[in-house]
Every structure is written in structure tokens, then in C-alpha cells.
Amino acid sequence: MKRLEIIFWAALSLGALAIVIAAVTVKRERYATNETQHYTALQRLGEIARIKFHHAQLHTLFAEQAQREEKHQAARLFRAIAFSEDAQCRQCQEAIKNLGGEFITPIALERNIASTQENIHRATKLKDSHRTAKAYPMILKSIASGNRYVTRILVWCDADDAHQITLLSTQHILEDSLTAGYYYVCPKCGYISEGSVATPICPQCKTKEREFARF
Numbered sequence: 183m184k185r186l187e188i189i190f191w192a193a194l195s196l197g198a199l200a201i202v203i204a205a206v207t208v209k210r211e212r213y214a215t216n217e218t219q220h221y222t223a224l225q226r227l228g229e230i231a232r233i234k235f236h237h238a239q240l241h242t243l244f245a246e247q248a249q250r251e252e253k254h255q256a257a258r259l260f261r262a263i264a265f266s267e268d269a270q271c272r273q274c275q276e277a278i279k280n281l282g283g284e285f286i287t288p289i290a291l292e293r294n295i296a297s298t299q300e301n302i303h304r305a306t307k308l309k310d311s312h313r314t315a316k317a318y319p320m321i322l323k324s325i326a327s328g329n330r331y332v333t334r335i336l337v338w339c340d341a342d343d344a345h346q347i348t349l350l351s352t353q354h355i356l357e358d359s360l361t362a363g364y365y366y367v368c369p370k371c372g373y374i375s376e377g378s379v380a381t382p383i384c385p386q387c388k389t390k391e392r393e394f395a396r397f
């Protein structure tokens with residue numbers, strides 16, 4: 183009887199020890215997974231922020247070229263896009279900061295600027311290839327990781343690119359007149375609305391119209 187009791191208590195102790203070891207292992211693995219996901223989220227935001235930084239600079243140069251050619255409508259659209267790209271870059275930077283990371287501002291690149299007509303084509307192509315090669319795969323991976331905060335920012339940035347492609351394809355931007363209305367840009371998420379009046383509220387981030395920048 184005494185021997186059976188010893189065996190019983192020994193088995194119970196071993197069982198308890200196995201449970202503790204398993205729990206510690208699971209906790210460590212979960213911590214490691216969270217750490218990896220966190221690092222990946224910071225990398226994604228950093229990559230998009232760098233791209234947006236360069237795109238903002240490029241569209242500013244496009245706007246200056248359009249101004250030189252007196253293509254006023256195109257100049258306004260390029261300035262609005264540059265402001266939008268900058269807003270998206272700042273939004274990514276803020277998210278990086280909130281997640282405990284740091285954004286290092288890249289060095290501005292040397293650019294060859296062509297005619298406005300060519301620049302419109304180049305801007306459209308650039309956004310198209312960025313969406314296919316970078317944004318889509320990144321959004322899908324971010325959704326799979328379950329990080330809704332980062333996913334929302336990536337989706338907003340991509341929606342801005344899609345909308346900008348539409349604006350770049352409109353016929354009137356190569357006209358010299360200033361009669362085609364204004365571009366209103368949300369300073370938080372970079373959404374651009376076009377027309378004689380701004381949309382009262384940003385459809386993406388709900389920022390009020392009074393905060394929009396007008397071009």
C-alpha cells in the first residue's frame with residue numbers, strides 16, 4: 183500500500199511538472215511569435231513610409247515642371263498628390279512611433295523630370311506597379327497576421343493610390359485653365375476629393391472638411 187502511494191505521488195508530481203514545462207514552452211513560443219509579428223509590422227510600415235517619402239518629393243518636382251509649362255491644372259493635381267503622399271508618410275511614421283519603432287528619413291534621390299504629359303504617364307505607372315508589387319502582397323500578409331491597426335493604414339494608402347490613378351487619367355488636367363475645380367486633401371490619411379466643394383467628411387478617416395488642404 184505504501185509503495186503504491188509512493189508510485190501514485192511520483193506519477194502525480196511528474197504529471198504536474200510536465201504541465202508546467204508545456205505551459206512555459208507555449209508561452210515562450212507565443213512571445214516569440216508576437217515579437218516576430220511586431221517586427222514585421224514595423225518593417226512593413228517603414229517600407230511604405232520610405233516609398234511615400236520619395237513619391238511626395240517626386241510629385242513636387244512634377245508640379246514644378248507643370249508650373250513651368252503653365253499646365254496649371256496638372257500642377258495643382260501634382261501638388262495635391264505630393265501633399266497626400268506626405269500625409270501617408272506621416273501616418274506611417276506615427277504608427278511606427280506608436281509601436282515603439284523609429285523612422286529614419288531617407289536621403290532624397292536625384293530625379294530626371296520629363297514633360298508634364300510624360301510625368302502623368304510616369305506617375306500612373308509608378309502607382310500601378312507599387313500597388314501590384316508591394317501594396318497588395320503586404321496587405322494580404324498584414325490581414326493574415328491579424329494586425330488591424332497596421333492593415334487599416336496600408337489599405338488607406340492603397341486606396342489613395344487607386345484614387346490618384348483615376349484623377350491622373352482625367353482629360354482636363356492637361357488643360358491650362360483653372361476652371362476644373364479644386365483638389366481637397368485630407369491631412370490625416372491623404373484622401374483627395376475633387377470638385378467645386380469638398381466632401382464634408384473624409385470617407386476613410388472621418389476627418390472634418392475644415393481641416394482639408396485645398397489645391
Ligand SMILES: [Zn+2]
Binds near residue numbers: 368372373384385
Ligand atoms: Zn482622411
